[in-house]
Amino acid sequence: MREASRTTRQRIADRLREQALPVSAIAREFDIRSGEALSHVEHISQSLESTDEQVLVAPPTCEDCGFEDFDDLTNLPSRCPECKSESVSEPTYRID
Numbered sequence: 001m002r003e004a005s006r007t008t009r010q011r012i013a014d015r016l017r018e019q020a021l022p023v024s025a026i027a028r029e030f031d032i033r034s035g036e037a038l039s040h041v042e043h044i045s046q047s048l049e050s051t052d053e054q055v056l057v058a059p060p061t062c063e064d065c066g067f068e069d070f071d072d073l074t075n076l077p078s079r080c081p082e083c084k085s086e087s088v089s090e091p092t093y094r095i096d
Contacts (some may be wrong), residue, residue, distance in 0.1 A: 008032065013044045013095060020058060022090035027090040038074065040094050048095070057094050 006014075008030055015021065015029065026037040046053040061068040062080035064087050070077055079086045 009040050009044060012037070012040050016044070016055070016093055016095040017053075018043075019094040020056075020094035022092045024090060026093075043093070053095050058083050058092045058094075060091045061089045063089055 012026055012030060016025070020041040021029075023037045023041065025031075027034045030037065032040075037072050041055060048054055057073045059068045059073045059077055060070050062083060062085055064085035065080060065083040068081050070081075073091055076090050077088055080086070080088055
């Protein structure tokens with residue numbers, strides 16, 4: 001199927017099969033807002049429920065102390081609850 005005939009969601013799914021990406025990278029690559037990118041990832045996850053694939057989430061991680069037990073895996077916290085550092089990596093998504 002030609003690239004132009006594929007939906008943004010289909011192209012994002014193909015990209016997540018190739019490489020794990022944070023929402024900000026998806027938004028940049030597909031020229032969409034971060035909220036829209038997250039919405040696409042959520043819909044992709046729902047559409048894969050009847051297949052043998054799934055969207056996997058690597059949680060946000062504090063780059064200073066390594067904390068990764070955040071309550072919400074899909075949102076980027078402003079700081080680490082453990083050490084209060086603001087150096088927190090974004091969650092990444094991939095299809096496996």
